[in-house]
Amino acid sequence: MNKFEKYMSFVEEINAKDRVVLCFDQDGDGIPATVLMLKAFQRLKIDNIHWVPFQRGNRIHVAEEILAWNPSHVIFLDVAAEMYHELMGKLVNRKVMVIDHHETNDPFEGVTVLKPQSIGFEESNQYCTAKLVYDYMSNFVDLEDVSWITAVGIISDMGQKTWGEFLREILKHHNFEIKEDWYDTVPGKIAQIINSATSVNPIRTEEAIAMLVNSTPKEILKSPLAELNNDINAEIAKQMAEPVASFHDGLLNIQVIKDPSYSIGGVVSNKRSVAELNKAFITITVFGAKLKVSARSQEYKVPMNKLLKQSIKDFKNANAGGHDPASGAALPTKYLDKFKKNLVEVFGELLQLNTAS
Known part of the structure; x- marks a missing residue:
């Protein structure tokens, strides 16, 4: 039996007269997943497709943008939209x-919710949405x-540990050189x-x-965005050289x-966590009145999603989410000192709890 069988009817019932909106997370997994879906629908000759980027902090506006297209069908990609009941309530008359x-x-x-667990794959953080879309839509088109493009999503979302052989097959198929560091491969460079x-x-x-839809990998590597990537890499190198504050015998680093x-x-x-697998690294970026937080731990002694959610729970206009090894948060800058204190305290509590179990 096809593991996707119970989900096949959603796409099968879409016809050329229907209007479909794709709403996606704006990252290195959500964007490739969207492009794969666009290409699949093109091959199915379903051309009335539109897309709306997801904004966690402005979900009602997202719903308004979706409804502006008057869609018959809405597909969320790399967004756990089913948990946002107010957003979903705006779409009750759509499939x-x-x-x-x-x-x-x-x-x-x-x-209709398709997750890795839906097809018997329990480690959801390793089965990125781009791979899930590729596997699902391959039931309809080649x-x-x-x-x-799938490889771009896998590498961007750190899934190479699970999908190494699949990635090697893709590289061979497209005559891309296999490198020790996946980020040095063609899909890895495009992910960056x-x-x-x-x-x-x-x-x-x-x-x-537009670049992923219309350009070849070779063209992408020479695109204006590739030039931008060089500038960003310089900024990354600058921040990697800066010191971090360490706590709990170096297991937590901020x-x-x-x-x-x-x-x-x-x-x-991410780079720091890959270099030191048993440690957690939290970056808190200050953008004026807002903080953007990224938490990574490859061998997560403490789940990053729990750490961030518990550390912001008493703050207004704050949100957090993600996976055990990788999570993110956003909150007002006025909470910076309290947030750092919470991180240290909550990390200690979760570490003790996990050690005891």
């Missing part, structure tokens, strides 16, 4: 599907010629370029999508980045 790999509880009724597009203000999502040229906190925390 809605969520394709995502974030664990949630209390899903909104009447929504996507092997654009499988390199896509992440660069989402690290600037304003975010250059539209340009990134770095505050003030008003950087680019939003590179996620890359910095």
Whole structure:
């Protein structure tokens, strides 16, 4: 039996007269997932497709943008939309599907939700949305010629540990050189370029999508976004050279980045965590009145999502979410000192709890 069988009807019932809106997370997984879905629908000759970037802090505005297209179908990609009941309530008269790999509880009724767990894959943080879309939509069309886009999503979302053999097959198929560091491969370099597009203000999502849809890998590596990537790498190197504050015998490390040229906190925390697998790295980036937080830990002794959620629970206008090894948060800058104190306290509590168990 096809593991996707119970989800096939959603796409099967879409016809050329329907209007579909894709709503996606603006990152290195959500963007490739969206492009794969766009290409699949093109091959199915379903052309009335529109897209709306997701904004966690402005979800009702997102709903308004979706409804402005008067869609018959809405597909959320790399967004656990089923947990946002107010957002879902605005879409009750539409057919809605969520394709995502974030664990949630209390899903909104009447929504088709496809998660890795739905097809028997329990470690959801390793099954990125781009791979899930590729596997699902391959039931309808052949996507092997654009499988390199799937590799971009996997590498961007740190899934190479699980999908190493799959990635090697993609590299061989497209005649890409296999490198020891996945980020040095062609899809890895493109992943960095896509992440660069989402690290600037304003975010250059539209340009990134157009590039993946219309350009060859060789063209992407020579694109204006590739030049931007060079500037961002210089900023990353600068922040990597800065010291971090360490706690709990070095297991928790916190770095505050003030008003950087680019939003590179996620890359910095990720690079540090890959270099020291047993430690947790938190970057707190100050953007005026707002803080953007990235938490990473490859061998998570403490779940990063729990750490951030518990550390912001008493703050107004704050939100957090993600996976055990990788999570993010946003909150007002006025809470910076209290937030750092909470991180240290909560980390200690969770560490003790996990050690005892």
